[in-house]
Amino acid sequence: MKFQIPIGPQHPALKEPISLRMTVEGEVIVDADIRLGYNHRGVEKVAEEKNWTQNLYLSERICGICSHSHSTCYVQGVEKLMDIAPPPRGMYIRYLVSELERVHSHLLWLGVAGHEAGFDSFFMYTWRDREVVMDLLEMITGNRVHYAINAVGGVRRDLDDLQKAKVLEGVKILRERSVYYFRIGASEPSFVARIAGVGVLPLEKAVALCAVGPTARASGWARDVRKEDPYAVYGELEFDVPTADTCDVLGRVVVRVKELLESYKLIEQMIHKLPEGPIAAKVPRKAKPGEVVSRYEAPRGENLHYIKSNGTDKPERLKVRAPTLANYPATVEMLRSGFIADIPLIFAAIDPCICCAERAVVLTSARSGEESIVRLGDLRRQALERHQKAPLKRNAVWPF
């Protein structure tokens, strides 16, 4: 007997609106179908109405986690169309932010994977450590989510020696923590048992369905745009492309932890090699007629922007292909012959986006209903005070 179970568009197990329709026989999924479009905002149409600079900020808002990926992919295409080369220092700072973004995205994903697998302490550890890289990003760019560091022709903010030292310090802590996760992930038996053999995507299927990023690499397909199409500074830097051959969620965890370690290597090289000089070049307002295909390795995989210019200050066409879209056919394949209980884990394993970073907390008084905005530091102080004033709770003893 077959049943169809709709999951989404709004569902507690999903972090973004998408409709998964599962055909199940008992506990086993026999077929899956994905329906998109609940978050379609018409960005490609809007882009045709905005000028080159405005589109930079528009493309940054395509995604809430890999925001820098989209704006960088767009801006490196526009720079090719305008035939300008940003100064090397600007390039290094831009791709330094790229790698820091990859670190934050992968740490976030590791936490989500731990949470979906029922390993919540892993989730709390990774997200605590993610704050280190978020603070670095805020220090360099001034923002936590939409960094807005890119400008056509370079970047908007420079890096001083103190900041360089802080980045290196942060990377040292993060590397230590990531090595620890690597050990936990590889030796915690219950976690491994939960994720091993779940969401299997064989290599030939990954190739046929054009999977990208860590999803493809966990199936043993070593494709990385940074390596095969070395854009900007990646040709001058040393790094490896980690892969796994288990083709399951376990492989995807291992690949992402290894990628974290590679990113730390890249960040350190970029800081040490950071050239002197200006950070941005002067750019024309219009681009010559032409077209360009810009590829970028986002945390989730290959990001592709096709930009066509007609000689004015606005693009004729901007086509965006985000990596999550490319991984949907592969997700359907992974879900087939899995269990209902594995759906959140498998779906989370391709790393679809979540929005984050609410800085101000609004507290509503339970008695009067009054609202007040509280700063994070004050909130922490209040929490500590409350904790100190509760000796009973603090010194509670198990009564036997």
Place this chain on the structure above:
Amino acid sequence: MTDAEIIDRLKADLGGKIVELTHPAPRRLFLKAAPGDLLAVTGTLRDKYGVVFLSTITGVDKGETFEIIYHFSTPEQDFNLRTELPRARPHVESISSLIPGAVLYERELQDMFGIVVDHIPDARRLVLSDDWPEGQYPLRKDWKHERPVEVIPGGES
């Protein structure tokens, strides 16, 4: 294989079928074929050049015609295969028999440009909603968004 070698081989293998072959930047090749030759060219690229990965399909409204570009890539080169379809009869053959991952992008093309993809295994809508009116294709240049008049139940207070 270097770009120059690839170009020579492409010219030898596909001479008649490639209308235009440009090489604007390192590792970027732009090929143009007639809509009828699309499957044959894709097949040759896949079998002889190891082109198995399709990044996406871009549609461009050029007024009288629609241009569609298939962005393929191998670890060495990007192959961008383009073709032009008349606006009056925008039909193109599906390449999903050769590259199964193409279905998603072909569905997107049908939604946004109203290009009919023949023999597509799954012709349902992808990004537009189910109650989207027929014959409205948002990425065509002559399509303009008009915000529907907001009706407040009970009238304005």
